[in-house]
Amino acid sequence: MNRQNYPFIALALSVPLLALLFFGAQSGPDGSTRLPLLTLLAVSEFGAIANAIAAWLSIAALIKGQFEPRRAAAAVAAFMFAGLFTWYLIRFWPL
Numbered sequence: 001m002n003r004q005n006y007p008f009i010a011l012a013l014s015v016p017l018l019a020l021l022f023f024g025a026q027s028g029p030d031g032s033t034r035l036p037l038l039t040l041l042a043v044s045e046f047g048a049i050a051n052a053i054a055a056w057l058s059i060a061a062l063i064k065g066q067f068e069p070r071r072a073a074a075a076v077a078a079f080m081f082a083g084l085f086t087w088y089l090i091r092f093w094p095l
Contacts (some may be wrong), residue, residue, distance in 0.1 A: 007054040007074040010081075017046070021047075037094065048082050055079040058071055
């Protein structure tokens with residue numbers, strides 16, 4: 001794995017992680033989630049950090065002049081996934 005492939009690997013990993021969050025966060029009859037809260041927080045944090053790094057690497061490659069449409073799309077998608085994982089992280093954090 002090198003820096004050129006990392007954004008695409010992070011995006012491919014984000015889809016199953018989001019499915020895990022979506023289905024694991026559903027409430028049961030007693031108000032608890034299907035997955036433990038710590039698991040949901042760990043998955044959210046991992047997804048947010050992985051996609052933030054992917055967005056950073058994609059944007060850095062675009063700034064260096066290596067413009068490709070798929071790299072620009074990967075940067076936008078990674079940024080959006082990072083925001084979505086961060087939203088889940090804030091939503092799950094107990095206050």
